[in-house]
Amino acid sequence: MMELRAENICKSFDGQQVLDHVSFTAGPGITCIMGPSGRGKTTLIRMFLGLEVPDSGRVVGAEGLRWSAVFQEDRLLTSLTAAGNLRFVLGRNYDSRQAGALLEELGLGDVGDKRVRDFSGGMCRRLALARALLSPFDALALDEPLAGLDPENRRRALECIRRNAQGRPVLLVTHDEADQAFLQAAAVWI
Amino acid sequence: MKKAGAIRPWAVAVWLLVWQGGSMALEAAYPHGGLLLASPLAAAARLMELLPTAVFWQTVGRSAGHILAGFFLSCLLAVAAAALCARFRRMGELLSPLVAAAKAVPVVSFIILALVWLDTKHLSLFISALMVFPPIYLNVAEGIAQTDRGLLEMARVFRVPFSRQLRDIYLPSVLPYFRTAMSLALGLCWKSGAAAEVIGLPDGTIGERLYTAKVYFQTPDLFAWTAVIVAVAVVFEKVMLRAVDALVRRWGG
Numbered sequence: 463m464m465e466l467r468a469e470n471i472c473k474s475f476d477g478q479q480v481l482d483h484v485s486f487t488a489g490p491g492i493t494c495i496m497g498p499s500g501r502g503k504t505t506l507i508r509m510f511l512g513l514e515v516p517d518s519g520r521v522v523g524a525e526g527l528r529w530s531a532v533f534q535e536d537r538l539l540t541s542l543t544a545a546g547n548l549r550f551v552l553g554r555n556y557d558s559r560q561a562g563a564l565l566e567e568l569g570l571g572d573v574g575d576k577r578v579r580d581f582s583g584g585m586c587r588r589l590a591l592a593r594a595l596l597s598p599f600d601a602l603a604l605d606e607p608l609a610g611l612d613p614e615n616r617r618r619a620l621e622c623i624r625r626n627a628q629g630r631p632v633l634l635v636t637h638d639e640a641d642q643a644f645l646q647a648a649a650v651w652i
Numbered sequence: 653m654k655k656a657g658a659i660r661p662w663a664v665a666v667w668l669l670v671w672q673g674g675s676m677a678l679e680a681a682y683p684h685g686g687l688l689l690a691s692p693l694a695a696a697a698r699l700m701e702l703l704p705t706a707v708f709w710q711t712v713g714r715s716a717g718h719i720l721a722g723f724f725l726s727c728l729l730a731v732a733a734a735a736l737c738a739r740f741r742r743m744g745e746l747l748s749p750l751v752a753a754a755k756a757v758p759v760v761s762f763i764i765l766a767l768v769w770l771d772t773k774h775l776s777l778f779i780s781a782l783m784v785f786p787p788i789y790l791n792v793a794e795g796i797a798q799t800d801r802g803l804l805e806m807a808r809v810f811r812v813p814f815s816r817q818l819r820d821i822y823l824p825s826v827l828p829y830f831r832t833a834m835s836l837a838l839g840l841c842w843k844s845g846a847a848a849e850v851i852g853l854p855d856g857t858i859g860e861r862l863y864t865a866k867v868y869f870q871t872p873d874l875f876a877w878t879a880v881i882v883a884v885a886v887v888f889e890k891v892m893l894r895a896v897d898a899l900v901r902r903w904g905g
Contacts, residue, residue: 511809512809513805513808513809528811529809530809530810531806531809531810533802533805533806535802537802537803537805537806539803539820539821539824541824541903542820546820550807550812550816550820551806551807551810551812553812553813553816593810597810
């Protein structure tokens with residue numbers, strides 16, 4: 463059974479401790495990582511993605527996995543269209559029908575050919591989520607993927623996350639306990 | 653809004669009139685005053701005489717061939733060096749003194765040194781390449797350094813192949829810097845290349861014609877050949893920048 467573990471992780475930036483002996487286990491399915499701002503949730507996610515190294519402690523089970531992610535920032539290629547951004551990560555695996563269906567579900571049905579630089583913040587967020595869900599993955603890291611979304615789009619996005627998780631480990635950073643309740647997900651407070 | 657520093661036809665006309673007036677004044681003041689400053693009309697007439705001759709086009713072709721070969725060769729080397737330096741920090745550190753020297757040392761010192769080392773016919777190629785390298789290298793290196801780290805991290809997490817990262821992340825970041833460098837380098841290559849030809853006097857080049865014009869006090873020739881250098885440089889700059897602009901529109905961020 464696929465399991466992700468944080469073991470006694472500490473991390474400081476410029477003398478400021480952001481993670482202080484954090485430990486948890488995330489099994490298959492969705493695990494919400496919750497806590498106030500500035501508590502190192504993003505840093506923790508970045509450690510699982512292999513983008514950050516703990517000062518002490520370790521992450522277990524993340525290495526060798528094919529990760530997909532929504533980052534804290536959208537990290538979209540603004541000169542490309544929505545479809546271009548999906549093609550950028552998917553390459554030959556890009557399936558316009560599958561992509562169109564997911565974009566439609568996320569309320570982006572008619573913007574596939576529009577340039578991302580013309581998108582609103584909420585549209586960018588949903589496109590970043592679509593990119594993460596369409597990319598093949600063993601584990602998914604979602605850093606506040608619902609930030610800036612209205613209640614209707616939030617609900618749609620949560621539905622998509624739940625359906626696409628399919629028993630694989632998903633680490634979801636959120637501030638909202640309602641998201642955790644909606645997803646019936648495990649919660650880790652840091 | 654009108655571009656600051658844009659050249660207006662009326663301003664050009666005023667300066668041509670000043671030039672014509674100056675030439676006429678010298679002609680009136682001294683017996684051979686016209687030799688000191690040929691009039692724009694005399695220069696234009698000489699240019700019209702030169703234009704239909706095969707020798708004129710062979711001369712322009714020879715000079716342009718060498719100077720542009722130096723330009724393109726240097727562009728390739730500078731882009732490759734910038735890419736390697738982005739990958740290997742020590743290489744950038746190693747190149748820094750050379751680039752600083754190429755920027756700081758007067759071009760004439762390089763020309764005289766190159767005259768000792770090289771055949772004169774390769775002089776303008778070498779000098780234009782040398783002058784073009786620093787701006788292209790430094791700007792492309794800056795463009796690579798300014799590439800969005802967040803996008804590169806994203807590409808790494810999604811395991812995007814390097815060729816796609818190059819096309820969709822690096823290229824849009826570097827192209828605006830490359831365009832700025834091209835604009836600067838294109839002016840430099842013609843100025844330094846022509847200077848090298850005037851000093852090295854390779855046979856059948858614009859530089860040699862300029863020198864001959866000076867030796868024999870053929871000032872209409874001097875202005876006519878200078879106008880040719882300016883015209884070729886402007887045309888080439890426009891063509892190259894238009895090509896780079898098309899790339900920026902296609903891939904620009």
